[in-house]
Amino acid sequence: MGLRPGDVNLASQADMARIGGAPVEYLEVLRREAPVWWNPPPAVDHMHIPCVGFWVLSRYADVDAVSKDPGRFSAWENSVLWVDVKENPIAIGAQRSGLMGMDPPQHTGYRRLLQPGLTPRRIAALEPFIEAEAAKVIDELAARDRAEFVFEVAAELPMILLCQMMGVPQELRREYLRIANNVANVEFAENFEHTMFELYLFLDDLVKNQGDLDDDTMLSRYTRGEVDGRSLTADEITQFFVTLSIAGHETTRNTTAHFVRLMDEHPDQKALLLEDLDGRLPNAIEEVLRFSPPVMQFCRTATEDVDIGGVTIPKGDKVYLSYVSANRDEEVFDDPNRFDILRPNASAHLAFGTGPHFCLGASVARTQLRCVLAELYRRLPDITLAEPYTPMGSVWFNAITEMPVLTCPHAAAVGTAQ
Numbered sequence: 001m002g003l004r005p006g007d008v009n010l011a012s013q014a015d016m017a018r019i020g021g022a023p024v025e026y027l028e029v030l031r032r033e034a035p036v037w038w039n040p041p042p043a044v045d046h047m048h049i050p051c052v053g054f055w056v057l058s059r060y061a062d063v064d065a066v067s068k069d070p071g072r073f074s075a076w077e078n079s080v081l082w083v084d085v086k087e088n089p090i091a092i093g094a095q096r097s098g099l100m101g102m103d104p105p106q107h108t109g110y111r112r113l114l115q116p117g118l119t120p121r122r123i124a125a126l127e128p129f130i131e132a133e134a135a136k137v138i139d140e141l142a143a144r145d146r147a148e149f150v151f152e153v154a155a156e157l158p159m160i161l162l163c164q165m166m167g168v169p170q171e172l173r174r175e176y177l178r179i180a181n182n183v184a185n186v187e188f189a190e191n192f193e194h195t196m197f198e199l200y201l202f203l204d205d206l207v208k209n210q211g212d213l214d215d216d217t218m219l220s221r222y223t224r225g226e227v228d229g230r231s232l233t234a235d236e237i238t239q240f241f242v243t244l245s246i247a248g249h250e251t252t253r254n255t256t257a258h259f260v261r262l263m264d265e266h267p268d269q270k271a272l273l274l275e276d277l278d279g280r281l282p283n284a285i286e287e288v289l290r291f292s293p294p295v296m297q298f299c300r301t302a303t304e305d306v307d308i309g310g311v312t313i314p315k316g317d318k319v320y321l322s323y324v325s326a327n328r329d330e331e332v333f334d335d336p337n338r339f340d341i342l343r344p345n346a347s348a349h350l351a352f353g354t355g356p357h358f359c360l361g362a363s364v365a366r367t368q369l370r371c372v373l374a375e376l377y378r379r380l381p382d383i384t385l386a387e388p389y390t391p392m393g394s395v396w397f398n399a400i401t402e403m404p405v406l407t408c409p410h411a412a413a414v415g416t417a418q
């Protein structure tokens, strides 16, 4: 028997672990049979804050429209995740002092502080630095026959860049990566409060020690900047960097890993890529983002009763924006389950969201993916998975926790035979 609406709970970590990756087949059923579907809270609550039920939006048009309608679907009302923080003053306070938990017009002012540093033109100016760092990462990989790709390779460039743009001294990079990874691991952390506290302390120290520097880093822009004629509070500054500490590296790391995995699983597409690496790489990256978006969802809260596709979403309920499902919507993408690096409209994907919260790091993410993957496939075109990868089994991230690779399978095979 095929899957039916209700067979999978999208807030259940057990269900996600069982599926082992993005629940594409289940979402296809929802798109077809119940495009606005009530997903109840999971039977076992694995979070540290109560999980709530939500309306799953699986069609591209609905995800797109709701993302662009912050008046009726707010990021400020409640958490943008599948938890309820309304009655928790600390959690709701933290949520609302970060960019992702604000609505316009407040959101617009805060976003303006950072936007100038992240425009495509500014990122283009950073490109020589990104290329040089990407070459170092691949140099280290090329010196080895075998490596664990996700953390030993794919994690490197996003963290180097995040530290550079934020203003984190390079010598604190390892420590920052360790703490930020623990925080991104919110669903599985044993002692999440302690982990959050560690990140707050780290960022607080950083703001105190680096924030006064008058340079072009995000730290300096946020600590010296003003919104509506007033400086930002320490909480606002720290909360912004908490968001960035999760959003700014985990996503790009996973896209790099998904790219290598998908090329391994689709040798015909890899051959097409290698025929014209520079020409085809940008669209191949868009297709990887469409096919395997690293962020599966964010939520919004209805500020009034709203009808979507004949279903009334009551005021106060959450809607779940499924980027995974929108990216496979057959109304927008022909034969959506086919991985096709030449797909003409691949970049219409919603992996970066859309509307006022559209990912601020999209340009820097695209540039670093292009730099590191160009270098990787130029130098190591034979890179292949050494054994099956381990998916994270998360409700939120479509992530890979481990992916051993062989850099040059022929050489490794010879080595083994000897």
Ligand code: HEM
Pocket: 067, 099, 100, 101, 111, 162, 243, 244, 247, 248, 249, 251, 252, 255, 293, 294, 295, 298, 351, 352, 353, 354, 355, 356, 357, 358, 359, 360, 361, 362, 364, 365
């Ligand atoms: C492949 C890489 C990435 C993906 C797929 C991604 C995806 C997303 C998504 C889905 C959102 C939320 C959109 C919404 O709520 O409508 C978002 C927001 C955000 N991202 Fe990214 N992201 C990536 C890389 C980055 C990087 C490298 C940075 C920073 C250097 C970054 C910074 C942010 C920030 C600050 C926000 C909040 C924007 C706002 O609320 O106005 N992201 N991203």
